Amino acid sequence: MSLDRRAELGEFLRSRRARLSPEQVGLPDYGSRRRVPGLRREELAMLAGVSVDHYVRLEQGRTLHFSESVLDAVAQALRLNQVEREHLYRLARPWSGDEPQSEQQVRPGLRRLLDAAADVPAYIVGRGTDVLAWNPLAAALITDFGALPPRERNLARLVFLDEGMRELYEDWPAKAADVVAYLRLDMARNPGDAAIASLIEELSATSAAFRDTWERHELKDKTHGQYVYLHPVVGRLDLGYETLRLPDDPDQALIMHTTEPDSPSATALALLANWAHSTVRSGSAGQ
Known part of the structure; x- marks a missing residue:
């Protein structure tokens, strides 16, 4: 078993949307009932300056080939710290780190x-x-x-x-x-x-x-x-x-x-x- 990057990416982004309210990011809140806490996908996409479809594809992990500019914009909109930002890049970009790990030996x-x-x-x-x-x-x-x-x-x-x-x-x-x-x-x-x-x-x-x-x-x-x-x-x-x-x-x-x-x-x-x-x-x- 190994990490399901697509699932982890989606859960991570949803958890970061959930911790932001419209007031925190300068958006009006018209008092409509929200099914889930935090920002909607549409609001996050607007803050990041990307299309809703583009953001939805990122959150659903439909592809793992997003440009650095898109990831930077999403990270900024979500107010990610440096560790979270690196985590987003790690999940949303191709990597070659899926090989089994060797036994740990103390350096x-x-x-x-x-x-x-x-x-x-x-x-x-x-x-x-x-x-x-x-x-x-x-x-x-x-x-x-x-x-x-x-x-x-x-x-x-x-x-x-x-x-x-x-x-x-x-x-x-x-x-x-x-x-x-x-x-x-x-x-x-x-x-x-x-x-x-x-x-x-x-x-x-x-x-x-x-x-x-x-x-x-x-x-x-x-x-x-x-x-x-x-x-x-x-x-x-x-x-x-x-x-x-x-x-x-x-x-x-x-x-x-x-x-x-x-x-x-x-x-x-x-x-x-x-x-x-x-x-x-x-x-x-x-x-």
Whole structure:
């Protein structure tokens, strides 16, 4: 199974039309009842300066050979951000990325960076939110990845199927939404990856929260941000994170958590490091 680009393109465009009202884009709203929320196709076509038929063909995926000018106009009319704009181009233009993906192996450069990050929680994420490697402090913060079967070392599966994750994150819905947004972007970047397709099918079948979040068609690339952890041993940790990618291999990313110096979270992180040194099993720091 691989990504159905035509179906994904249509659903994505409809979801972006639905989030815009006539008032937001400067169109009059005559108060007529709308069968669906947001802009009508005719209104979007007018804003983009294309014919209604041309836009309908785009949204229905009748062809995947639209000009850059048309895609630019539609993206501007829908007020897409840069990640969403790239997603639209990826779905609406021909590509040659449908071949099966090779087995994921940790890049040596990222492995060296991970090994050097001994004082902060750090881990490497690959395609489909698979956790490929980690240091002891990341295992102490999130979960003991080394104690899990390889198939279960996956952020999306953990966030939606492990009840402990709901208690670990102070704002679990925000974390869940971020993970789904990363996964959808990853799916579009790797349309022939059967493992990603299987993961999405599994989570859709087993988690109502995943299904509801997936249907929003949100997209997000993992760059930097902040999460508050409620750790069962050391308590509250307010941690920022930064994402490092190698330019020639965007499928793998090193995630590193940091905290403000001399803060309560810094103290808690030091306590967590001491606890990790005595409890996390050797050999659990990735493959």
